[in-house]
Amino acid sequence: GENVEQHPSTLSVQEGDSAVIKCTYSDSASNYFPWYKQELGKRPQLIIDIRSNVGEKKDQRIAVTLNKTAKHFSLHITETQPEDSAVYFCAASHGYKLIFGSGTRLLVRP
């Protein structure tokens, strides 16, 4: 069945360093790839998304890249800050639903 793999499961970086989270998906028909940030006990919040007709998208310190051939997409956070600490989920569209990755717990050390 459809699946989204996400790595790493935990990531610890020093404040100011970059963080990269990677996902792979199985359904070649997926055409929408959002990234959600979830703080403890709160709702997932969309931070950036990308569609299959685009290879890269940037929004200030956050960027997402997509390689449709390899079925890979990645989240890049530059100049990390302590408030970036959270769980990040990637997702891929499949029909009328989103399939989520298993999440990456990012810790930014001050």
Add this chain to the structure above:
Amino acid sequence: EPEVTQTPSHQVTQMGQEVILRCVPISNHLYFYWYRQILGQKVEFLVSFYNNEISEKSEIFDDQFSVERPDGSNFTLKIRSTKLEDSAMYFCASSEDEGADTEAFFGQGTRLTVV
């Protein structure tokens, strides 16, 4: 900024009881979803709903689950006879446009605890 709202924020119920989780999607949105997240795990799709019909449902969404849009604003998830393993955070979401390839806005969730 418009938000998806869910009630209650926390529901405790005895095993075998029925629960109804309520959601008010964003007013001009047409697609509605329920997802759940067991503590410490990933978000899992339950069901999508459009034009008063289920568009898609997952294996989790068995005969014990049902959804309804009883009026123009509410969207409900009913679990007929709760099991311990139904304990999870349930998120409602809505999106403006067709399919899953547009931004889905999530509610703040209902934490369901089955005892």
